[in-house]
Amino acid sequence: MMLRIALPLALPFAIVAVAFVLLSQTDAYIIRLATTFGMYAALALAWNIIGGIAGYPSFATAAFFGLGAYVTAVAQNLGAPLLVGVGLAGAGAALFAGLLGSAILHLRGKYFAIASLVIAEVLRELTNSWTSVTGGGMGINLPLAKTTLLTQPQLYLAAMLFLAAAATSASMLIDRSRLGVALRCIAQNEDAAQIIGVDTRMAKTWAFVISSLFIGLVGGVYASWVTYIDPTDVYDGAMSVKPILMALLGGVGSVFGPVLGAFAYLLLEELLWRNLLEFHAGILGLLVVLLVLFLPGGLSQIRGVGLVSLPKIWRRAP
Amino acid sequence: MLWLQVLVNGLAVGGLYACIAVGFSLVWGVLNIINILHGSLIVLGGYLAFFAHQYWGINPFLFAPLAGAVMFAGGVALQYCVINHVMARPFLITLLLTFGLNLFLDNSMLALFSADYRKVLLNPAPGVFDLGSIVVPADRIYATLVGLVLISALALLLRFTQFGRAIIAVRMDRDAAALLGVNVRWTYAVAFGLGVFMAGSAGALLSAIFPISPVASAGYLSKAFVICVIGGLGSIPGAVIGGFALGVIESFGALLLGPEHALTLAFVLLIALLAVRPSGLLGRQGFA
Numbered sequence: 001m002m003l004r005i006a007l008p009l010a011l012p013f014a015i016v017a018v019a020f021v022l023l024s025q026t027d028a029y030i031i032r033l034a035t036t037f038g039m040y041a042a043l044a045l046a047w048n049i050i051g052g053i054a055g056y057p058s059f060a061t062a063a064f065f066g067l068g069a070y071v072t073a074v075a076q077n078l079g080a081p082l083l084v085g086v087g088l089a090g091a092g093a094a095l096f097a098g099l100l101g102s103a104i105l106h107l108r109g110k111y112f113a114i115a116s117l118v119i120a121e122v123l124r125e126l127t128n129s130w131t132s133v134t135g136g137g138m139g140i141n142l143p144l145a146k147t148t149l150l151t152q153p154q155l156y157l158a159a160m161l162f163l164a165a166a167a168t169s170a171s172m173l174i175d176r177s178r179l180g181v182a183l184r185c186i187a188q189n190e191d192a193a194q195i196i197g198v199d200t201r202m203a204k205t206w207a208f209v210i211s212s213l214f215i216g217l218v219g220g221v222y223a224s225w226v227t228y229i230d231p232t233d234v235y236d237g238a239m240s241v242k243p244i245l246m247a248l249l250g251g252v253g254s255v256f257g258p259v260l261g262a263f264a265y266l267l268l269e270e271l272l273w274r275n276l277l278e279f280h281a282g283i284l285g286l287l288v289v290l291l292v293l294f295l296p297g298g299l300s301q302i303r304g305v306g307l308v309s310l311p312k313i314w315r316r317a318p
Numbered sequence: 319m320l321w322l323q324v325l326v327n328g329l330a331v332g333g334l335y336a337c338i339a340v341g342f343s344l345v346w347g348v349l350n351i352i353n354i355l356h357g358s359l360i361v362l363g364g365y366l367a368f369f370a371h372q373y374w375g376i377n378p379f380l381f382a383p384l385a386g387a388v389m390f391a392g393g394v395a396l397q398y399c400v401i402n403h404v405m406a407r408p409f410l411i412t413l414l415l416t417f418g419l420n421l422f423l424d425n426s427m428l429a430l431f432s433a434d435y436r437k438v439l440l441n442p443a444p445g446v447f448d449l450g451s452i453v454v455p456a457d458r459i460y461a462t463l464v465g466l467v468l469i470s471a472l473a474l475l476l477r478f479t480q481f482g483r484a485i486i487a488v489r490m491d492r493d494a495a496a497l498l499g500v501n502v503r504w505t506y507a508v509a510f511g512l513g514v515f516m517a518g519s520a521g522a523l524l525s526a527i528f529p530i531s532p533v534a535s536a537g538y539l540s541k542a543f544v545i546c547v548i549g550g551l552g553s554i555p556g557a558v559i560g561g562f563a564l565g566v567i568e569s570f571g572a573l574l575l576g577p578e579h580a581l582t583l584a585f586v587l588l589i590a591l592l593a594v595r596p597s598g599l600l601g602r603q604g605f606a
Contacts (some may be wrong), residue, residue, distance in 0.1 A: 057410045103593045110352055110409055114543055115592045118585045121540060125582040237536070241417060248414070279429060285421025292415045293403055 005210040008172030012165035020161055024154045031153045035225065037266050038160030039218055043239075043245035044258035045167035046214035048173060051244060054207045055187030056105070059240040060116035064093040064124050064212040066234035068219025073140045073229055074133060082145040086159075086220035093216020094209045101208040105201070108190070117240070124235035139230030142223055156225040163221065164259070167214045171255045174210070183207055187253070245288060249295075320573075323452045328569030329562055333462030333469075333522055336561025338538055339545035340469050340554060341516030347552030348489045348509040350409060351401070354416040356517055357539030358423040359471065363389060363521025364530035365431060371438045371525075378438050378526045379460045381468055383468065386519035393514025398507040420535070427532040435529035444526075461523040466558075468519050472512065473554045485509045489552070537581070544584045547591055 023034045043061060050058050068089035075085040104115040127134045134140060147155050174180045182203035185193035194200050223229045242265065244256075249263025268287060272280045338360060345353045366385040367378040376384075396419075404411050444456035476482035487495040488505045498500050520538075521530070528534075541564065549560025564584055571583035 006430070051410075057413075071327070086575065103589065107592060110346070110350075111592055113352065113410075113413065114547065115589055118543065118588055122582055122585045122589070125585075129578065241414070244410070244414065255533065278525065279425055280424045282425030285418040285423075285425065288414055288418025290402070292411055293400070 004176060005173070008169050008176070012172075013162075016161045016165040020158055024157060030155060030185065031157050033266065033270065035153070035157045035160045038162075038164040038263060039222060040242070040246060040262035040266055041164040041234070041259045042160065042167045042214055042218045043243040044250070044262045045164070045171050046211045046218070047243035048247045048252065048258045049171060049183075050204075050207045052247050052258070053171075053174065053180065053187065054183040054204060054223075055253075056204065056303060057109070057113045057244075058116045058208070058211070059113055059237075059244075060100075060119045060212075061215055061243050062235050062237055062239035063116075063120035063192040064097065064215035065219040065222070065239050066120065066123055066127070066231070067096060068093045068216030069218070069223035069229050069234040070127060070134055070140070070221045072220035074141050076142050076224070077140070082224055086217060086224065089220025089223075090213050090217035091194075093219070096212040097209045097212030101205045105204045105208060117237075120235045120237065120240060124231045127231045127235070128290040131206060134231075137231060139228055139233075142227045142229075144227065145224060158220045160225075161220070163214065163218055168255070170210060170214070171258075174207075175255050179203055179206060184253075243289070248291065319451050324569050324573050325566060326452055326454055328345065328566035330458040331568075332460060332562030332567070333558075333566040334458065334520065334527070334561070335541060335545055335564050336469055336558040337461075337465030337516060337520040337523060339470065339542045339549075339561055340557040341513035341520070342539075342542040343549075343551055343553070343557045344472075345510055345513035346515070348485055349397075349401075349405070349412075349420075349506055351416065352409065353513065354413060354539065355420045355423065356513070356542055357535035357537070358420050358427070358532070359389065359393075359514055359517035360404055360521040360524070360538045361530055361532055361535045362423065363518030364516065364525040365427065365436075365521075367522035367525040368436055368438055368530065377440070378522050379407045379464050382464055382519040382522040385522040386468070386515035386517075389518035390511045390515040394507045394511035396514075397510035398503065401510065402503050402506060412564075424532050424535055431532065433533050435531045437529045437532075438526040439542075440526055449469040457527050461527055464523055465520065468516065469554060469558060472516065475512075476554075481508060526559045539582065541587070544581075544588045547588050555590065 019034070023031060043065070047058065047061055047193065049305075050056050071092040072085040072089040075088050076082065080088065100119065104112060107115055130136070131138075143295050144152070145155060150158065174183070182193065182198045182200070185198050186200050186203060190200055219234065223234070246261035246265045247258045248261065249264050251257030269284075272283050272287075276283055341359075342353055342356045345351055345356070363382075363385045366388065367376075367381050370376045370381050370385070371378055372465070401412065401415060404415055423598065440457070444460065447454045447456055474486060484495070484500045485506050485508065485569075487498070487500055488502055488509070492502055495505075545557060545560035545564050547560075548563050549556030549558070567584055567587065568580040571580040575583060
C-alpha cells in the first residue's frame with residue numbers, strides 16, 4: 001500500500017533530479033530545449049487528465065496558460081516574489097476552472113469543445129482592454145527573479161522539470177485512485193457511470209481543476225522565464241492544440257504517453273522551425289493531417305508496423 | 319433614431335453572416351464534424367473574388383456563386399479522398415484533421431498572397447440608400463440579398479432534389495440510409511462540398527465589404543461558431559436567425575461597449591447560451 005503511493009510520488013522527482021544534474025552544466029541551447037520539454041510534458045500531462053482520462057476534449061489550455069502567465073506578471077510587478085507569483089498563477093487558474101466548470105462541464109462532446117475554445121478568446125480580449133492592469137496589447141514586462149544558487153536558465157529548467165515531475169506524479173496517483181476509475185467510466189459512458197453511482201459532476205470538476213492548476217503553474221513559470229508576455233502570445237490558440245497533439249502522438253489516456261509525445265513533438269518542432277521558417281506552420285498542419293490519417297493511436301502503434309504495411313492502416317477506416 | 323439606425327446596421331449584415339455560418343452548420347449537422355477549415359475557405363473565396371475583380375472586372379456580388387462552384391469541386395475531392403477516411407473516429411480526430419488542413423491552407427495563402435489586407439474597391443462605389451432619417455449602406459444590402467438567395471437555393475436543394483433528400487437521410491440515420499441504397503461516402507462528399515460552396519460564396523460577398531487577409535480567417539470561424547450556437551446547430555432557419563441576431567448584437571455591442579468589444583460580447587453570450595440552452599434557439603435533430 002505504501003509503495004502504491006510512495007512510488008508515484010518519488011520516482012518522477014528522482015528521474016527529474018538526475019536529469020537536472022546532468023543537463024544544468026550543458027550549453028544554453030540544450031538547457032533551453034530541456035526547459036521547453038519540461039513545459040510541453042507538463043502541459044500534455046495536464047491536458048491528458050481532463051482530455052484523455054476523462055475524455056472531455058478541452059481546448060481551454062491556452063486560456064489557463066495565459067491566465068496563469070498574467071496573474072504572475074501582475075503579482076510580480078506588485079512586488080510578489082517569484083514563488084508567490086507562480087503559486088498565485090496556479091491558484092487563480094484552478095479557481096477559475098472550478099467556476100467555469102460549473103458552467104460548461106455539463107456540456108458534452110462538441111459543445112464542450114466549442115465552449116472551451118471560446119474561453120481563451122474572451123480572456124484575450126479582456127486582457128487587451130484592461131490596459132491599466134495588464135498593459136493591454138503592449139504586453140507586460142516581468143522583473144528578473146533574484147537567484148543566488150542557480151543561474152537564470154538553470155532556475156527555469158529546474159522549475160519546468162519540477163512541474164513535469166509533479167504532473168506525472170499527479171497523473172499516476174489519479175490513475176490509481178477512485179477519481180481515476182470514475183474518470184475512465186465517464187470517458188467510456190457517462191450515463192452508465194451516473195447510473196452505477198459515480199458522482200460524475202464532482203469527478204469532472206476535480207479533473208478540470210487539477211488539470212488547470214498545472215497549466216496555470218506552467219503559464220506562471222513561462223511568463224517569469226521569458227520576462228515579457230503579450231495577449232496574442234500567451235492566449236495563442238496553438239497553445240490549446242499542441243498538448244492535444246502531444247497526447248495523441250504518445251497515446252491519449254495513458255499516463256506516460258503524453259511525456260513521450262511531448263518529446264517527439266519537440267523534436268519535430270525544432271527540426272521544422274530551424275529549417276522552414278516561412279512555411280513551418282503549413283508543414284506542421286500537414287504533419288497533423290498525416291498523424292491523424294495514419295497514426296490515430298499514437299507512436300505506440302508503430303510497433304511492428306513497417307512502412308510497407310501503411311496501406312493496411314489506410315484501408316481500416318470507416 | 320440612433321437606436322433604429324444601429325438596428326438597421328445590424329440587420330443589414332445579417333444575411334451575409336447567415337451565409338458565413340450556414341455551410342459550417344451543414345457540415346456540423348450532416349457530417350458531425352467541426353470544420354475548423356471553414357474560416358480559411360471563406361478567406362479563399364474572398365481572394366477568388368478579389369482576383370476576378372482585379373483581372374476581369376467581375377462584380378464580387380455576381381461572382382459569389384461562381385467562386386462557390388469552383389471551390390465546391392475542391393471540397394468534394396477533399397472530403398472523398400481525405401476526410402472520409404476518419405469519419406468513423408471520435409470527433410476530436412476529425413477536428414484535428416480540419417485544424418491541420420486549416421494550418422496548411424492559411425500558411426499557403428500567407429505565402430502566396432502575403433498578410434496584407436486587401437479589399438475589392440468597386441467603381442462606382444455602391445454608396446448608401448438614404449431613407450430620410452436613417453441611411454443604409456448599399457454594399458451590405460446587396461451582400462445580404464445575394465446571401466439569402468443562395469441560402470434559399472440550398473434549402474430548396476435539400477428539400478426537393480434526390481441528392482438533398484439523401485443528405486438529410488444520411489444525417490438522420492447513416493446506417494439505415496446505407497441499407498436503402500444511399501451511397502454514404504459520396505453523400506458525405508457532396509454535403510461537405512456544399513458547405514465549402516457556401517463558404518466560398520460568403521467570402522466573395524464580404525470581399526467588397528470587409529478587408530480580406532489569411533490572418534482574418536479565425537475571426538470568420540468564430541463568427542460561424544457564435545451564429546450556429548445562437549440559432550441552433552443543424553438547421554438552415556437557425557443559421558439565418560443566428561446571422562441576423564449576431565449582426566444586431568455586434569451592432570449594439572459596438573455602440574454600448576465600443577467596437578473592439580463587439581465580438582467579445584458575442585462570445586460571452588455564446589458561453590451563457592451554451593450553459594443554459596445548448597441546442598440554440600431553433601436547434602433540433604436533423605437538418606432542414
